[in-house]
Amino acid sequence: MKICVLVKDVPDAAVQKRIDPSTMWLDRSGESTLNPFDTHAVEAAVRFKEGDDLEVDEVVAVTMGPEGAQRALQKAVALGADRSVHLCDDALAGSDVCATGKALAKVLEAESPDLVLLGQQSDDGECYTIGAVVAEHLKMPSLTQVVGIEVEGDKLKCERQAEYGYDTVALTMPAVISVGDAINEPRYPSLKAIMGAKKKPVDTKASSDVGLDASEVGEAGSKTTVTALNEPPAKEAGEIIEDEDTAETVDKIVTWLDERKLI
Amino acid sequence: MGGILVYALHDGEGNFNKNSLGALSAASGLAGELGSEAAAVVVGDVSDEQAQALGNYGVAKVYRAKDVPEGLAQPIVDVMAKVIQDDGFSYALFGGGLLGFEIGAGLTARLDAGVTMEVTSVKVADGKLIAERPILQDSQIADVGYVGEPGIIIGRLNAFDIEEKGGTAEVVDVDVDLSEWSTKAEMIQRGEQRGADVDIEAADILVGGGRGLGSAEGFEACEQLADAFDNGAVAATRAVVDAGWYPYAAQIGQTGKTVAPKLYLAVGVSGAIQHKVGMQNSETIIAINKDPNAPIFEFSDLGVVGDLNKIMPKLTEALKARKG
Numbered sequence A: 001m002k003i004c005v006l007v008k009d010v011p012d013a014a015v016q017k018r019i020d021p022s023t024m025w026l027d028r029s030g031e032s033t034l035n036p037f038d039t040h041a042v043e044a045a046v047r048f049k050e051g052d053d054l055e056v057d058e059v060v061a062v063t064m065g066p067e068g069a070q071r072a073l074q075k076a077v078a079l080g081a082d083r084s085v086h087l088c089d090d091a092l093a094g095s096d097v098c099a100t101g102k103a104l105a106k107v108l109e110a111e112s113p114d115l116v117l118l119g120q121q122s123d124d125g126e127c128y129t130i131g132a133v134v135a136e137h138l139k140m141p142s143l144t145q146v147v148g149i150e151v152e153g154d155k156l157k158c159e160r161q162a163e164y165g166y167d168t169v170a171l172t173m174p175a176v177i178s179v180g181d182a183i184n185e186p187r188y189p190s191l192k193a194i195m196g197a198k199k200k201p202v203d204t205k206a207s208s209d210v211g212l213d214a215s216e217v218g219e220a221g222s223k224t225t226v227t228a229l230n231e232p233p234a235k236e237a238g239e240i241i242e243d244e245d246t247a248e249t250v251d252k253i254v255t256w257l258d259e260r261k262l263i
Numbered sequence B: 001m002g003g004i005l006v007y008a009l010h011d012g013e014g015n016f017n018k019n020s021l022g023a024l025s026a027a028s029g030l031a032g033e034l035g036s037e038a039a040a041v042v043v044g045d046v047s048d049e050q051a052q053a054l055g056n057y058g059v060a061k062v063y064r065a066k067d068v069p070e071g072l073a074q075p076i077v078d079v080m081a082k083v084i085q086d087d088g089f090s091y092a093l094f095g096g097g098l099l100g101f102e103i104g105a106g107l108t109a110r111l112d113a114g115v116t117m118e119v120t121s122v123k124v125a126d127g128k129l130i131a132e133r134p135i136l137q138d139s140q141i142a143d144v145g146y147v148g149e150p151g152i153i154i155g156r157l158n159a160f161d162i163e164e165k166g167g168t169a170e171v172v173d174v175d176v177d178l179s180e181w182s183t184k185a186e187m188i189q190r191g192e193q194r195g196a197d198v199d200i201e202a203a204d205i206l207v208g209g210g211r212g213l214g215s216a217e218g219f220e221a222c223e224q225l226a227d228a229f230d231n232g233a234v235a236a237t238r239a240v241v242d243a244g245w246y247p248y249a250a251q252i253g254q255t256g257k258t259v260a261p262k263l264y265l266a267v268g269v270s271g272a273i274q275h276k277v278g279m280q281n282s283e284t285i286i287a288i289n290k291d292p293n294a295p296i297f298e299f300s301d302l303g304v305v306g307d308l309n310k311i312m313p314k315l316t317e318a319l320k321a322r323k324g
């Protein structure tokens, strides 16, 4: 069977993220990296391949994004994916959730995976909906925020937290699952794996290669528009103490609490 | 035209979720401004009385799909897609939580519709709804409008206040053929409570522990610190609850509890939005975190940048000494 892992290239945590006011899109010019939440999805796929519960022939990393998004694919390969597919096309720029889901689903359709895994959220978009969008297009059952998966025949018994506590849900494959970051502790890639990943070919596809019409994606295919960006109500900045001498720090905290009658 | 359809989540026995009741209240107010109506969708075991009672939050009509199970998104996508298409709703609205995110996402694909998530407020402009969505760690707020219909709006936890308006809703039973793939997920157990049934809601002081504690043992230090206060208790992030370090009953946030104690003392908590939404209304917030760029410092009254392993034991000692 084949597992596809959806990954995303996101601004590095150290980069101060900003919106480009001319396009209302995220400025992606700075350093970027594989979305940290996706490493858990890659790890889960690779563990399935290494283990005996599923017969996994191949783990394929899939992304959509500008040229630089290759970095995310390389990292996914360094972490154990066998190959990667990059949907890269100027027509895709500015895609909202609706258009992005449609485009990713087309790439996945061409791969016809038995299982699609992705991370719980992207570090930049702060939404956790892509898995469910893609699943609906692929006509597959899906579950998000999954922190445990057990194989039972052609079913995957998944557990995750929802509004009332933990739910256990059995999904019949093929299925789409977004995994929570508690599902595993991702490995660190070896230097050899990192070097090797750079040499592996990336299958780069344009929208037309997967049967996408330019009108379905990018700004043209998006169903939302950002009409304005506003500042949140100003909030008084808190006080900050740098802990240099811990006895002194503790004194300051106690005084602060005392002044507010909290002790 | 302009109608707003709201999904009302319940516990399996028809006790509706607070966030859904908030969404109903908001929808009824917005529909009033648009000159349209708000309606609710419920699935599963909901009695006539329970469904009618949703009228109290301003909806005129409740669509009920009795045979569709509550708790899984895709069957509910089938129900909502049918109701939206048959009766021409212009918007679908969800209160905060998790299921609403999944259903809203499914509807986006099914109906080729725009979606906005983590919405904190909705307003009307030129006869249309605009969703306000904080972005980039809440540093800016985007106004999001929709191209075409329907528009899907997924609220952030606690975004919409409950308003009781009086009234009884008409209940309409709907029959829906489920999509083949919607039947391929089966709920085996719903709402399992993991770990001890701790009570955190009555506490004046909460010590919130996160992954920075390093292990389950780290929570012993949290408990000692909480004990050093009057009426203190320990709360937790999802990361540590999922890891099995602390009981689910103590979890704060999107899929946990919402609290507003006199003091929330966060140790080793990064301050992710999904945690923040459950504790941001605390009267005072103190954070101890070794990362000066941790988001939690953005909404703390007192931020202490340092190693919790050094600071916590000494702070506990100092508070205990004062207490005598």
Ligand SMILES: Cc1cc2nc3c(=O)[nH]c(=O)nc-3n(C[C@H](O)[C@H](O)[C@H](O)COP(=O)(O)OP(=O)(O)OC[C@H]3O[C@@H](n4cnc5c(N)ncnc54)[C@H](O)[C@@H]3O)c2cc1C
Residues within 6 Å of the ligand: A120, A121, A128, A145, B098, B209, B210, B211, B212, B213, B236, B237, B238, B239, B240, B251, B252, B253, B254, B255, B256, B267, B268, B269, B270, B271, B272, B273, B274, B275, B288, B289, B290, B291, B294, B306, B307, B308, B309
């Ligand atoms: C749909 C959805 C729902 C969610 N629901 C919830 C929810 O209900 N509740 C919730 O809490 N989260 C929820 N989350 C998860 C949330 O996004 C975060 O992943 C989670 O809150 C992080 O927990 P944390 O702060 O314990 O861990 P981390 O984010 O890993 O933060 C640990 C922090 O500890 C600090 N630290 C480490 N070592 C030390 C040390 N020695 N001294 C001091 N500081 C240290 C680090 O600097 C870091 O800031 C949800 C996510 C999604 C996508």
